[in-house]
Amino acid sequence: MEAAPVAPRKNIFDLDRVSLEDFFEGVLGEKRYRAHQVMKWIHHRYVTDFDEMTDLGKVLRAKLQQHAEVRAPMVIHEKPSADGTIKWLIGMDPKNAIEAVYIPDKGRGTLCVSSQVGCALNCSFCSTATQGFNRNLTTAEVIGQVWIAARQLGNLPHQRRRLTNVVMMGMGEPLMNFDNVVRAMSIMRDDLGYGLANKRVTLSTAGMVPMIDKLGEVSDVSLAVSLHAANDELRTELVPLNKKYPIEQLMAACQRYVKRKPKSSITFEYTLMKGVNDQPEHARQLARLMRQFDNATQMKDAGKVNLIPFNPFPGTRFERSSEVDIRAFQKLLQEARVLTTVRRTRGDDIDAACGQLKGQVMDRTRRQADFRKTLAAQGVNDASA
Numbered sequence: 001m002e003a004a005p006v007a008p009r010k011n012i013f014d015l016d017r018v019s020l021e022d023f024f025e026g027v028l029g030e031k032r033y034r035a036h037q038v039m040k041w042i043h044h045r046y047v048t049d050f051d052e053m054t055d056l057g058k059v060l061r062a063k064l065q066q067h068a069e070v071r072a073p074m075v076i077h078e079k080p081s082a083d084g085t086i087k088w089l090i091g092m093d094p095k096n097a098i099e100a101v102y103i104p105d106k107g108r109g110t111l112c113v114s115s116q117v118g119c120a121l122n123c124s125f126c127s128t129a130t131q132g133f134n135r136n137l138t139t140a141e142v143i144g145q146v147w148i149a150a151r152q153l154g155n156l157p158h159q160r161r162r163l164t165n166v167v168m169m170g171m172g173e174p175l176m177n178f179d180n181v182v183r184a185m186s187i188m189r190d191d192l193g194y195g196l197a198n199k200r201v202t203l204s205t206a207g208m209v210p211m212i213d214k215l216g217e218v219s220d221v222s223l224a225v226s227l228h229a230a231n232d233e234l235r236t237e238l239v240p241l242n243k244k245y246p247i248e249q250l251m252a253a254c255q256r257y258v259k260r261k262p263k264s265s266i267t268f269e270y271t272l273m274k275g276v277n278d279q280p281e282h283a284r285q286l287a288r289l290m291r292q293f294d295n296a297t298q299m300k301d302a303g304k305v306n307l308i309p310f311n312p313f314p315g316t317r318f319e320r321s322s323e324v325d326i327r328a329f330q331k332l333l334q335e336a337r338v339l340t341t342v343r344r345t346r347g348d349d350i351d352a353a354c355g356q357l358k359g360q361v362m363d364r365t366r367r368q369a370d371f372r373k374t375l376a377a378q379g380v381n382d383a384s385a
C-alpha cells in the first residue's frame with residue numbers, strides 16, 4: 001500500500017493573524033491565542049526556530065516542526081549608503097531577486113517594499129519595466145522584506161522603532177498582486193506584527209481603477225497614485241495603463257477612496273523629466289486637476305503632490321529636469337494652493353531611487369504570457385496589452 005502524501009509544511013510568514021489562528025485551530029488542534037505567541041516570536045523578536053520559542057510547550061513545538069516552517073527570503077547583498085540609506089538585494093528563488101530600500105529621515109525611517117518580480121505595466125520611464133514581468137511575490141516574500149529590514153535595524157515594536165513607515169513602491173504594481181499584498185499589509189499594521197498605523201503604510205498604484213475600489217473595501221492604508229502627467233495623451237505615453245483607465249476614471253476612483261475615509265488624502269506622485277512633463281503648462285494642468293479633486297471631494301488638500309526628480313538609468317531616453325525647472329514647477333503649484341513637496345534624492349551612491357528599483361528577473365517571456373492569461377481569466381484587463 002502506498003503511503004499517504006505528506007502535506008507540505010506551511011510557511012508561517014504567509015499567514016496574517018486570522019489565517020494563523022485558523023491554522024492553529026484547524027491544522028494543529030490548538031487554541032487560537034497560541035498563534036499570537038508565535039507571531040510575537042517571529043515579528044517582534046525575529047526568532048525563526050520553533051525550539052527557541054520557549055513559552056511554547058514541547059508537544060506544540062513538535063507539532064509546529066511537523067506542519068510548519070518559518071522561511072524568510074534570503075539577503076543576497078546589503079548596500080549601506082553614506083547618508084544612512086540601506087539597499088538590500090533579496091533572493092526570492094534561484095532565478096529571481098528584488099530590491100528593498102530603507103530611507104531614514106528626520107524622526108522617521110521608511111522602507112520601500114517590492115510586490116512583484118519585475119512589472120507588466122511597462123511604464124516608459126521605469127527601470128523595473130525594462131526587465132518585464134516574472135511573477136507575483138507571495139505574502140511571505142512581501143512581509144519578509146519588512147522582517148529583514150526590521151531585524152537588521154534592531155527595530156523593537158512599541159519601544160525602539162527605527163522602521164516607522166512602509167511604502168509599497170518598489171518593483172511591481174501592488175494592486176496586481178492584491179491578496180498577498182493586502183495580507184502582508186495586515187501584518188504590517190497588526191500589533192502582533194509591526195504595529196504601524198494605517199497612515200504609515202502606503203500603497204502606490206499606477207492606477208488600477210477597479211482594484212482601488214476593492215482596496216477601499218478591505219483596507220484603510222494610505223494611497224499614492226503614480227500620475228506623472230495631467231493630460232491623457234502624455235500620461236498614456238508614460239504610463240500605458242492610462243489607455244485602459246484614463247485620468248477621469250482614475251480621479252473618480254480616488255474620490256471614492258478618499259470619501260470612504262474621512263480626513264484622508266491621496267498623494268499624487270509626479271516624476272519630473274526634462275522637456276517631457278516639466279513645463280509651466282504641465283504644472284498648470286496638474287494644479288487644475290488637483291483643484292477639481294478638492295472640489296469633487298469637498299475637502300481641502302484631499303490631493304497632495306510629491307514631485308520626484310527623475311533618476312536616470314542606463315539605456316533610458318529620459319533626463320532629470322533641471323533644478324531651476326523643478327523649483328519653478330513647484331512654485332506654480334504652490335501659487336495655486338496645491339500642497340507640494342519635492343522628494344530629496346537619497347542613496348545616490350548606491351542607486352537607491354525608490355519606485356525605480358531593479359532586481360534580477362529571469363525567464364520572463366513565458367511567464368508574462370501566462371500572467372496575461374490568468375488576468376484575462378479573472379476578468380482583469382491586461383494593462384500592458
Ligand code: SF4
Pocket residue numbers: 119120121122123126127128129170171172173206226355
Ligand atoms: S512605474 Fe511602477 S507600475 Fe510602472 S512599470 Fe515601473 S514598477 Fe511597474
